[in-house]
Structures are given as structure tokens and as C-alpha cells.
Amino acid sequence: MLEVKSLMKSFDGFKAVDNADLDVRKGEIVAVIGPNGAGKTTLFNLITGILKPDSGRVLFKGEDITGLPPHKICRKRISRSFQVVNVFNRLTVFENTQISILSRERHTWNLVTPSSKLAVDETNELLRRVGLYEKRNRVSGALSHGDRKVLEIAMALAGNPEFLILDEPTAGMSPEETTRCIDLIQGLRERYGLTILFCEHDMEIVFRVANRIMVMVRGATIIQGTCQEVRCNAGVQDAYLGGSDVCLM
Amino acid sequence: MVSKKGKIWWIAVLLVLCLVPLILPRFYVYLLSVILLFGLFAMSNNLPLGFGGIYQLHHAVFYGVGAYGTALVITKSDLSPWLAFLIGPLIAAALGLIMGLICIRLSKLYFGMLQISLGSLVWAFVYRWYSFTGGDDGIHGITVPDIISSYQGAYYFALIITGLSLYVLYRVLKSPYGIALQGIRDNPVRSAMIGVNVRRHQLLALIIAAFFAGTAGTLFVVVDNTVFPDMIFWTLSLEAVIMCLLGGWLTFLGPMLGAAMIVVIRTFVSTYTVYWALVLGIIFMLVIFFLPNGVLGWVEDLYKRRKNVADMKE
Numbered sequence: 001m002l003e004v005k006s007l008m009k010s011f012d013g014f015k016a017v018d019n020a021d022l023d024v025r026k027g028e029i030v031a032v033i034g035p036n037g038a039g040k041t042t043l044f045n046l047i048t049g050i051l052k053p054d055s056g057r058v059l060f061k062g063e064d065i066t067g068l069p070p071h072k073i074c075r076k077r078i079s080r081s082f083q084v085v086n087v088f089n090r091l092t093v094f095e096n097t098q099i100s101i102l103s104r105e106r107h108t109w110n111l112v113t114p115s116s117k118l119a120v121d122e123t124n125e126l127l128r129r130v131g132l133y134e135k136r137n138r139v140s141g142a143l144s145h146g147d148r149k150v151l152e153i154a155m156a157l158a159g160n161p162e163f164l165i166l167d168e169p170t171a172g173m174s175p176e177e178t179t180r181c182i183d184l185i186q187g188l189r190e191r192y193g194l195t196i197l198f199c200e201h202d203m204e205i206v207f208r209v210a211n212r213i214m215v216m217v218r219g220a221t222i223i224q225g226t227c228q229e230v231r232c233n234a235g236v237q238d239a240y241l242g243g244s245d246v247c248l249m
Numbered sequence: 250m251v252s253k254k255g256k257i258w259w260i261a262v263l264l265v266l267c268l269v270p271l272i273l274p275r276f277y278v279y280l281l282s283v284i285l286l287f288g289l290f291a292m293s294n295n296l297p298l299g300f301g302g303i304y305q306l307h308h309a310v311f312y313g314v315g316a317y318g319t320a321l322v323i324t325k326s327d328l329s330p331w332l333a334f335l336i337g338p339l340i341a342a343a344l345g346l347i348m349g350l351i352c353i354r355l356s357k358l359y360f361g362m363l364q365i366s367l368g369s370l371v372w373a374f375v376y377r378w379y380s381f382t383g384g385d386d387g388i389h390g391i392t393v394p395d396i397i398s399s400y401q402g403a404y405y406f407a408l409i410i411t412g413l414s415l416y417v418l419y420r421v422l423k424s425p426y427g428i429a430l431q432g433i434r435d436n437p438v439r440s441a442m443i444g445v446n447v448r449r450h451q452l453l454a455l456i457i458a459a460f461f462a463g464t465a466g467t468l469f470v471v472v473d474n475t476v477f478p479d480m481i482f483w484t485l486s487l488e489a490v491i492m493c494l495l496g497g498w499l500t501f502l503g504p505m506l507g508a509a510m511i512v513v514i515r516t517f518v519s520t521y522t523v524y525w526a527l528v529l530g531i532i533f534m535l536v537i538f539f540l541p542n543g544v545l546g547w548v549e550d551l552y553k554r555r556k557n558v559a560d561m562k563e
Contacts, residue, residue, distance in 0.1 A: 050438060074444035086442075088435035090499070091428065099428045100443040108429040108445055109453075115425045159443060 001026045001195050002047070002163060007056030009039075009046055016042040018219035020056075024163075024197055029189055030224075031206045032199040034216035040199040041083055043216070044167050048080050049073040060163070074103075079161035081152035083168040089141035093132055093151055096140050098123040100158030123158075130154045130184060146177035153184065164188070166198035170205060178202075182209060207231075266408055270401040278400055279472065280516060282407045284509045286468040289411045291492035291504035292418060293461035298490065299498035300422060301454040302434030304361035307368035308462055308489050310348070313481030315341035315463020317375060320388045320476045330394050337470070338463035344371070345459025349452045356437075365483055372481040387477030391470055403472045410468060414461050419501060421457065430454055491529075495536055497543025506545050 004022035008015070017039040024030045032040050045051040047058055049070040058066045060076055088096050101119045102108060110118075127133040130150050135143065140151055149169060156164055169185065170178045182205060188194045200206050206213060207227050214224040215236050222235050230236055270278045290312050297303040319337030323330050352363045375382045382388070392398070397406040421427050429450055433440045437447050470476060479485065488511060489504075496507030511529065518525040540547040 048442060050442070069446075070438075070441035071444045071446050074442060080442060082439070086436055086439045088432045088439065090435050091431060095428055096432075099425070099432050102425045103429065103444045107425045108450065110425045111421050111427075112424060114420070114423050115428050116423070118425060155439070155443060 001061060002197065003057075003059040004043070004047065005057045005059070007043065007046055007058065008054045009042055009051060010054060015219050017046060017053075019221065020216065020219065021221045022197075022214050022224065024195060026195055027189065027193055028211045029185075029196045029198070029209055031210035031213045032197065032216060033201075033203075033206055033213060034199075038216040039219040040216055041167055042219075044080060044165055044197075044199070047073075048078065048165065074159055077160065077162045078165065079156035079159040079163075080165035081149075081156045081167060081169060083171060085145065085148045085152060087140045087148055087151050087155065089139070091140060092137055093127065093140050093143070094123060094136040096151060097126055097132075097154050097158050100155040101126070104159045126154055126158060130157070131180065146173045146181075149173060149177075150181065150184070153181075157188075162195060164194050164196045166196065168200055169198060170200065170202065178205070185209060263412075267405075270404050275400050278404050280512065282400075282404045282468075282472045284505075284512045285407045285411045286465045286472060287492070287512055288505035288508040289414055289468070290462055290465035291489050291496070291508045292415065292502075293458045293465065294486075294489045295493045295498055295504045296418065296421075296430075296458045296461075297451070297454045298493055299500075299503075300427070300434060301430050301451055302437075303451055303454065304358055305364070305455070305458065306361035306490065307364045307483055307486045308458070309483065309485035310364075310368035310371050310481055311341040311345055311459035311462035312466040312469075312485070312489075313375070313476075313478075314344050314371065314466070315459075316466030316470050316476045316480055317382060317388075318463065319467040319470045320391050321382070323391050323393070323470075324388060330392070334467050334471075337467040338460050341463025341466065342456050342460035345456045346452070349455035349459075353448050353452055353455070365486075368481070368486070369483060372478060372483070375481055376478045382478075385478055387475060389475045391474045391476070393471050393474065397471055406471055407468045410464060414464055415505075418457075418461065422501065426450070426453070491533060493543075495533060495543055497546030497549070499542060500545040500549055503543050503545040507543065510544075 002022070002024040004020060007017055007020045009017040020039065020043050022032070032043065034040055042051065046053045049068050049072070052067045056066070057064060060078065065073055065076060088099070091099070098115065098119055101122055102115065105119070107118060124133060124136070127136050130153060132147065132150060132154060135147065140148060143151065149172070153166065153169065166185070170181050173181060185196065185198070186209060189196060210227065212224060212226055213230045215222045215230060223230060223233050225233070269281060290308070294305055294308040297305040315337045318340035319333045322328055322333035322336050348364065348367050351367065352360050355363055376385060378384065397403050429440065429445050433445065433447055433450055441447050466480065469480070492507035492511055493504045494507070495510055496505065497503030514529050514532070515525055518528045536544065542550065
């Protein structure tokens with residue numbers, strides 16, 4: 001479904017992403033792992049158009065989407081959540097979700113209809129699904145970190161995506177919140193057939209959730225394969241898991 | 250939306266505003282007209298500034314050009330003055346589009362700097378072009394239709410047009426577009442990622458703001474029957490920004506309150522001292538320091554806190 005071919009991006013001579021390859025098939029959950037600064041978030045920014053790559057190509061369903069602006073990529077039904085919470089802080093939980101739905105339906109040029117009459121049921125339904133319904137009237141800046149991360153995912157889902165990119169969805173969450181979030185992610189694939197690409201530092205979560213794993217080190221793809229293949233790959237253990245112990249994880 | 254109690258309040262305020270010219274002397278009616286039109290000017294500035302997160306630092310250009318547009322159509326053409334009242338704001342909106350197209354490529358402060366430069370260029374044109382704009386003399390004794398030529402008539406005209414404009418601005422802010430705009434203010438990257446074309450939405454906000462600034466300028470022509478180049482000068486833009494911050498730039502009516510405060514301070518303090526700006530400066534500093542969300546923002550916060558406490562008790 002998504003193919004990334006030898007993607008490159010450098011900032012002032014520093015190669016943040018240097019020959020990254022990735023391939024995600026329909027209905028899969030693929031994890032990207034790698035040490036801090038390996039270029040995972042930059043890779044996601046390149047795929048979603050927030051940054052323009054220096055070279056390389058991104059194909060979505062066979063169509064070249066390299067370097068398109070973010071709002072056009074969004075309309076191809078690719079949604080993402082961010083590592084650092086990235087919501088509309090002064091708007092309520094309800095408005096955050098509603099505007100994401102209205103934007104998908106191309107209603108943001110509507111200057112006449114009061115928005116309190118639009119997409120209300122769908123917004124409430126989505127908020128119930130992710131478990132934020134009770135907090136819908138709170139200003140999102142006042143939510144707990146965990147709740148804002150869930151709101152992130154709700155806003156990404158509001159775009160009705162086929163392909164969902166989650167950048168460290170559980171970072172900074174409490175253990176209970178993490179469990180809830182993982183259930184949510186797995187439910188998304190099982191019930192709605194979403195294809196999901198995510199990156200995560202918690203190996204336990206990665207091995208539990210992902211079908212396949214891509215390992216990035218210093219901007220480059222080392223390997224992409226099943227959990228078993230990745231666990232036993234010498235290069236990965238060297239660069240990332242700390243060496244020696246074979247197939248221990 | 251608006252509660253029943255809120256509606257009664259609004260009707261009461263409107264009634265008082267309608268009765269004012271029958272009771273108060275001419276000077277105060279004039280002052281209220283000026284507050285209304287400055288309030289509209291500041292509120293139109295606040296659409297990009299407070300709700301769009303755009304550094305709209307030279308808003309007076311659109312106010313002044315709207316006023317000059319109206320004044321020139323009335324004095325130099327045979328068109329009906331009523332038509333001129335529409336042409337002025339439309340010229341302002343067109344200028345908003347042109348300057349917006351140039352400035353919107355830059356973001357944050359750079360946007361504001363470029364806008365100030367381009368705006369100063371417009372000012373220089375008006376200031377120098379004696380034969381057409383009257384240069385630093387401006388244009389005086391502009392005749393408006395009889396029905397609004399008296400001070401009461403001008404007041405009612407300003408009241409009706411300001412009221413209509415505020416209604417339109419309110420509807421815009423509550424529409425999906427308005428929420429998208431506020432989303433852009435909070436987080437442009439995220440807005441793009443949910444499929445909003447950030448630049449184009451911002452550009453529309455600039456055009457709407459320019460139109461209503463031009464409307465306010467036109468109201469000044471009706472109330473004062475003059476235009477002069479200071480109406481385009483950047484110091485007036487600064488005043489508008491201060492009005493927004495003073496009243497509360499995250500609230501809908503805050504800039505109107507800020508405009509009232511500034512006009513009142515200027516009028517009454519300047520009878521005692523020429524250094525009225527010093528008094529304004531001190532008040533402004535105190536407000537920014539103790540009420541960072543402006544006066545109306547502070548009132549709203551208080552109201553919300555009381556409501557939260559009441560909700561907790563339930």
C-alpha cells in the first residue's frame with residue numbers, strides 16, 4: 001500500500017534520513033524502531049508532506065505522492081498522530097474532533113452554517129469510541145497528557161483514513177493508559193481494516209502489536225522483516241539491541 | 250448558543266443604545282459613534298490577530314483606504330453616496346487581497362513587518378498625491394445623504410452598520426470556517442495534517458478583516474465628514490492592536506471594550522494633560538501585567554471559574 005524508496009533528507013549537511021526503504025501492505029501493522037535520533041519522526045514527516053525529501057520516492061497505492069503538501073496528502077486518506085502532542089489547545093475536545101471531521105468533508109469554506117449543527121452525531125460517536133465522550137466540553141489544553149494523546153488519535157481517525165501513521169502513540173502514558181491505547185490500536189485494524197504504521201520505543205508493545213518491523217539506524221534502513229527475523233538479525237543487535245545475546249528478546 | 254437570560258441582556262443593551270441620542274447631548278452621541286466605529290475597526294483587526302494567529306500589525310491601511318475610497322467616490326463622481334458606502338469597503342477588501350497575497354508567504358513577525366512596509370507605501374502615496382487625495386490636508390466637508398447627516402442620524406447609521414457587521418463576524422467565527430481558523434491559530438501544522446489549506450484560509454480572514462475595517466472607515470466619513478492621511482498611518486494600527494490586547498484578544502467583544510477604553514481615556518484625559526498617552530501606557534502595562542488575557546478575558550475567566558465551582562457542587 002505504501003512504498004518508500006531510498007528516501008533522503010538532510011538538514012545543514014546532517015543526513016537525518018539517509019536511504020530509508022519501507023514497504024507496508026494493506027491491513028498490516030508495521031512498526032519502525034531505532035535509537036533516538038535515528039530519523040523515525042523525520043521519515044514520518046517526509047511521508048506526510050510536512051518536509052520535502054531531497055531525493056527518493058514515496059508511493060501510496062502506486063501513486064507518487066512525494067513532496068505533496070500535507071493537506072493534499074491528507075485527502076488521499078492518510079492520517080497521522082504526532083509524537084509531541086499536537087492538538088488545538090484553545091479549542092474543546094469536541095471542537096478538535098469536529099473540525100477534523102468537517103475538514104474531511106470539505107466544509108471548512110462554509111462561513112454561514114453554525115458549526116453546532118454539523119457532524120455532531122458523528123463527532124460524539126467517535127469520542128465514545130476512543131473514550132473521551134465524558135470530557136468532550138473540556139478545553140483540550142487542560143487535559144491530561146494521556147488523554148491528549150488519545151485525542152491525537154481521535155483527530156487522525158476523524159479523517160476516515162485507510163492508512164494511519166502513529167508517532168510514538170504511548171509515549172509518556174501511564175501503564176493503564178498504555179494498555180487502553182494498545183487495545184484501541186489493535187481494535188482499529190481488526191474492526192475497521194486500517195493499515196497502521198507506527199514507531200515506538202517500548203519493545204514489548206512493538207513485538208506484541210506489529211506484524212512486521214523496520215529498523216532504522218542513523219537514517220538508514222537496516223532491515224525490514226517479521227519480528228523473528230528482526231530479533232535474530234546480527235546487524236540489529238549490534239546497532240540497537242546492544243549486541244551479543246542471540247535471539248534473547 | 251445564547252441563553253434566554255443572555256438574550257434579555259442583549260435586548261436591554263440595544264434598547265439603551267437606541268435611546269441614547271434622545272437623552273445625551275451632541276458631544277456624547279458623537280463620542281459613542283466614534284467608539285462604535287473604532288470598536289468595529291479593532292474587532293475586524295482581531296479576526297486575523299486573535300482568532301487567526303496572524304500578525305496583522307498594519308490594519309489601519311484598510312480602515313484608511315476604505316474611508317478614502319468612500320470619500321473619493323462621493324466627492325469625485327456622480328454615483329449615489331449609498332453606493333459609495335459599499336465601494337469603500339470593497340476597495341479595502343481588494344487591497345486586503347493584494348497585500349495578503351504578497352505577505353502570506355511569510356509567517357509570524359515577518360508577515361507583520363512586510364505588512365507594515367507595504368502599508369507605509371500606501372500611506373506615502375496618499376500623503377503625496379495632492380491633486381487626487383488632498384495630500385496632508387485630506388478631504389473635508391464630505392456631504393452624506395440628508396437622513397444621516399445630523400449627529401443623531403450618523404449615530405444610528407453607525408449603530409446599525411456596526412451591529413450588522415458584528416453579527417456577520419460572530420456567525421463567521423461560529424461557522425466551520427471560524428473553527429478551522431482558530432485551529433490554524435493554535436496549530437498550523439496540525440491543521441494542514443487534517444486537510445486544511447492553511448494559507449488560503451488565512452488569506453480569506455485577511456480579506457474579511459479588510460472589508461470590515463473599510464466599513465469602519467466609511468462610518469468615520471459619515472460621522473466626521475472628513476478623511477486625512479493619519480487614518481492610514483501605522484500609529485493608528487498600533488492603537489488598534491492595543492485595543493485588542495486591552496479588551497481581550499481571545500474574546501469576541503474584547504476589542505470593542507478596548508476601543509471604548511482608549512477613546513474615553515483620550516477624550517477625557519487629554520482635557521487635563523497633553524500627555525494622555527502616558528496615562529494610557531501605564532494602564533496598558535498594568536493590564537498586560539495583571540490581566541494578560543485583557544479585561545474581558547479576565548471577566549470571562551472569572552465567570553468560567555464560578556460556573557465550574559457550581560458544576561462541582563451539583
